[in-house]
Amino acid sequence: MRWLAVRHFARHKLRTALALMSVALGVSTFVSMSALNRNTLAAYAETARARAGDADLVARGTLAGLDASLLDQLESVDGVRRAVPLVLRFCTARRSSEEPAERFVFLGVDPQRPPGAEQVTLEQLVEEIAAPWELLSTKHPVFVNAPWARRHQVKVGDSWEFDAPAGAIALPISGILRADSIPVAMGSAVAMSPLASAQELFGSGDRIDRILIRLEENQDKEALLARLQALVGDQAHLSDPLQEAREFDAVLGSVRLALRLLSLLSLLIAAFLVHSTISMALTERRRELAILRCVGMPARSVRTMLLREALLLGGVGGSLGVVLGFAVAGSMTDLFWNTIGTTFDRIDAVASPLHPADAIIGLLAGPLAAAMAALGPARRAAQRAPLQGLRLERTPPAPSRAARDRRVSVGLAILAIALVNIEALHFPRSGYLVFVISIAALVFGGYPWMRLAMSRTGPWFLRVMGPGGRLARDHLDRAHGNTSSTLVAVSLGFGMVFSTHVLVRSFESLLEHWFDRTIQEDLFVMGEGFLASGLQGTDFDLSLRDEFRAVDGVSHVHGLRFNRIPYRNERVLLFSLDAAAPEDSGQFLYVEGGPADKAAWAKGDGIFVSEGLAFLQGVHRGDSMELPTPGGIRELPILAVVQDYTWPRGVVLIDDDLYQDLYDDFRAHEFAITLNSSRSLDSVQADIERILGDRYHAFVLTQEQVQSSVFSVFHDYWSLLLAQETLAVLVAALGTFHTLLISVLLRRREIGLLRAVGAPRQVLRRMIQLEGALIGLGGGALGVLFGGAISAVTLRVLCLEEQGYRCPWEFSWWVVAAVLVGAAATGWLAAWLPSRTAEQTEVLSVIGEE
């Protein structure tokens, strides 16, 4: 009997191909997102491992670095094999002033205590090296990694300009390190120099940034970590290198969550299409199945046969989906890492996105979705009495009004519960629950809602759209089972589109408001792109601030410093700025407290914290925060809670004078300059650029440029979702196409009859296209409702539950109109081929069928 399935698929090649494509696309979206998500942690772990070398533990200091004396202290402990000092800085460099900058991890290593293998020969370490006399005469020899050198055609003896706090400095490339001899973080863009040289270049005196700790064999890592932490006290924070990966993973949680939810939606869309496909195929094959039953096939065998068919379809489609998914994941990886790398931290993409778990998930998802989808239709087909199958009208009877009302009530009730729960449920991850409930509401209530909306519209359709329009509407009204699945699939696809729009618009609006009120400085001096300069950019000497202040037309200069500090198992952002800045440099948006608190903040009596930090850490105005400083833990009162979205895990805003006192740090990542109206912006900008001159490779950007830079990164961020949306809409369109094609084949008699009574071909064409457009329009309308609900849930999850702030839900009516028109047009286009098939129906071949 298994050959029946194969023959059925072989006979209906186009439909089989469509069903396979639907499953493959759905599974591929799921697999690609799953692979991408899975690789996030792996990539961070890899990056953290690469930065840590082969260390078992890493000691990180406060912002002022670590005292070198800690090295001996740590090595004196039993179980510790080595303690390796490291200066680790992010910086930019370029071959010449005209060429674009490259971002580097700059490592300062102690030749006496090198990272990596303990016994290593020069040949094992270096691929190429400068001549000894050249090396001896070089003050700051720099070694670069071989893969990077090859990529940029860099040779020993070339000179590159590195951006250091004191300005740009030309350094000779003294050697090329073998690819496997040093960590390959940042896509192998690693520069290395002797420790003392790096300390001098980056102005860190005799302090170091990290200590990599290698333990003896068979040590209890956890216990030793506790002992070492107790030994060094507040001077250093010790952790497992993978802890850093986990911290970043938490930061990225919201992005991954959004991607995961959307990938689940894609799989759901595919499941609905499989359901629609199988359900319609069974309707079409009712005679074949009835004959099988007539000649003695038991109902159970019919059910098993149909389930096998579904499994075969799902299995093949799922396998194709896995292959496609990995291809998509591979192509999206660069975009993903570039976006994340610009926004949060430069990490290395995992080279191969292939992971057995993802393959297994994909291979199981296809057959599972297909089997679930086939269960109901197969059971119904098996239960149908043989003679009923032979006699059954092809167009199913409309469900009773009572049944329809019941489904509408259930659907609307679930939707209402979902919407109420968005605000009512406050336990963590309530968003997931509401997400599930919303989908259930759509599944149960979607199609009945459309039927309700279409009730009593028959005469209107006839009057306005003619007989073709009326028949299109009637068919939708009746073909509940099949159309319902397609409609839900279309709703999910366009729901994704609309929800993404709402998310983007809501975030954009929030950011715009925050920007307009808070960031009002006129010019910004930064080492690189706006967002990257904060955490990964070049350090400037704070003395530059005084030079800028002296420029005619400048009223105020902020020296901004961003640093991530550990706080209660999180890494929050410590943001230092001048609390005494005038009002026209920007005003805070207060959540707790008000402008009156600014005076105490400026005096250094306490700190401001962001709304997100307050929510995530459960702190309020009046509470205190314990901040790690070189002088030990300092408890500082929270003077106000303000809106600030600089860092997803929360921001501590500290006055720069207090910051310098506590951290002994006189560097800045950026300068924000406010002008008075005495001179034009252009002329002041020119003066600032003149001060920077050749000393610094820095950019002087206007507020508009900074703002557009932020929004450009923001849009890149969301473009990841666009890829998923495109796939989802494509799958939905395929589903509509498939449904209509089978619908046309099922209704050949009706179509032939219309031709027999004189319907022109164009009426038939229009009828099917209108059906497609109506499915699209109905799906689009439901998608707007569903997407609206889902976006509200997602906003809650992404903002409140993940980052601790509220983001107002906003949308545009233009986009609602665009979604509706787009959905209708998609349906219309999807109906093109089916409408041609309808148009070409031969009257006699179908009239004679009975």
Added chain:
Amino acid sequence: MSPSPPLSAELRQVERCYQRGQEEVAALRTLDWKVAQGRWHAVRGPSGSGKSPLLHLLGGLDRPTRGQVLLARRHIPEDAGPRDPLIDLHAMDDEALARLRRTEVGFVFQSFHLLPTLNATENAALPLLLDGVRESDARQRAEHLLETVGLGHRRGHFPEELSGGERQRVATARALAPGPSLLLADEPTGNLDRVQGLEVLELFSRLMADHDMTIVMVTHDALAAERAEQVHELDDGRWLPR
């Protein structure tokens, strides 16, 4: 809407062959027939004798392999072709034939072929609506015809709510809606019980009297054929001598 005057049709040396695999099977063989206007013709014959293909050719649903199917000129749309008392349906394009079917020729099928989503009135009004007649006018005409066929009280019912005889009467009302001059009926009593069959035949008799039209009815049923004015016997695609 007054009914059109009776239509005459003529078959000249008509052959209709079908390809069945490699083999060509003839359904109609060099058939000649002059269909007299205003008469009720019954075509009888065993299964496979070519009755249905004959009807399909007359209704413009099919084209002959050889020969000509001609309809009286005055009933054919102006733009159909050169002026001639009779016009060859073969010369008409697909859309002109469709227009012919919704204006001049009425079909009644053995299996009724009603649209399940339309009620009796809407089914009956369908050819008019397809022809662009205003909905209110089409509805009025359909309701009148349903009254004529004795279904005025069932006009809001859907096909699944009607008996076989009632469905066939709705199908007849639909065939009459455009006021055709030629009514083609393919085994109109084939799916009905005896009483319902008689009702339909009675209806046809009444229509002949009231609407002055030509009826060509294909049937197996000797009783049904007896009601016709002229009975033609077809066997293996040829007329049997009377």
